[in-house]
Amino acid sequence: MTNPADLPYRPCVGIMLLNAQGQVFVGQRLDSTLEAWQMPQGGIDPGEAPLDTAIRELGEETGIVPEHVELIAEAPGDFHYEIPPEMIGKVWKGRYRGQAQRWFLFRFTGSDNDIRIETAHPEFRAWRWIDPVDLPSVIVPFKRALYRDVLAAFSAHLD
Template identity: 70%
Template sequence: MNALSDLPYRPCAGAMIVNRASQVFVGQRLDSTLEAWQMPQGGIDDGEDALTAAIREIGEETGIRPEHLSLLAEAPDELRYDLPDELIGKLWKGKWRGQRQRWFLFAFTGEESDIDIRTAHPEFRSWKWSDPAELPHMIVPFKRALYEAVLAAFDQVLRQHAGPKP
């Protein structure tokens, strides 16, 4: 496999976590100097299903335990993004051209004290709750279309979760 277009996509799971105020958890990666924020996501291990991977990644990246999550929805389609040409070959030991992801929407049922990004293998340097509409503007540009697709997939459930505004 020499051509970049011949490289496969890395199988991953992503998690949108929404709090009681209908805000979404985002974190700033430790390994990036960009002011970009992202939702928890990561690779699916061999023999692992996407939902299990999403819950595992949430724990590894946020410290949130499964009992503080309630599954609201799964995106109907697998979503993909391509790495920019300058990153192909530098990330993931050059094995992947981008990621193919299964996305899940969870309600966070815990308290702020149930979130601790200082995990055994930390990935975020800081975190915050954000308005869902801001997500595409907070992520690195090459993932913007992916985040727009995630928002579109969960739009109806997010609106139901938010309920009527006073």
Template identity: 70%
Template sequence: MNDLPYRPCAGVMIVNRDGRVFVGQRLDSTLEAWQMPQGGIDEGEDALAAAIREVGEETGIAPALLTLIAEAAEELRYDLPAELVGKLWKGKWRGQRQRWFLFAFTGEDSDVNIATAHPEFRAWKWADPAQLPAMIVPFKRDLYRAVLAAFDEPLRTRAEARP
């Protein structure tokens, strides 16, 4: 497993006007786990472009309804549990290395449509950021704590600015 590379990915935290974060429940999992949009960065693709593309592919949210707030200063990583290596991604990767972006969502709930051409989520909702680590599969909890730490300041600033 240690000889395998990490899959390059982009992850996206989308925050609405109430300071809540978009999470979706994956179609390919029977777990009650929720996650933020994320996905692979194509060969030659910029991480920000991949993030925006993934949001559209997974949530149906148009790019015009997203405002970039912040990018995590560092790439974040997670390892797959040993029992999943070889089963996911045709056994090519040990986990993911991700560039994370924080976007403000300026649209309405009706602008979210998870019934996309290639749906990934069976349900979606807005969640309190502090609850995110408890909502994700256990092997990604440290990653989600790192994402929250990376975006702590802009999330607090937005919360303080709300009436």
């Protein structure tokens, strides 16, 4: 079996989307039986700029069009997390040990009716708005430190 430490991180983006009340969008993944929620995220395609990836992934996962978001900030540098050892080989065809994520903070300017998680390739079964402080408590345990780091990076922009 491959040593996880020998595997690279998957290049990825993460999106923190705030509504007018300062709450954050979270979705419940379709491919998990856990009662865990997450912010939109996704892999960077070869040659794709991270900001372009963020806008593309937001549309693919939430149905939100670019005209309904405004970029507030980009976190400095990448954030990393590793998947639990029992998941190595089961996700991403065993090619990665975790993700290196570039995070973007957007303001949502549309209405809740503009959010359509029933996309061509749905990833979420449900969605909701939560207070930023509650993010670490709703995410899977192996991503909690990452979410705390993202919150710290964007703290100057959060109410």
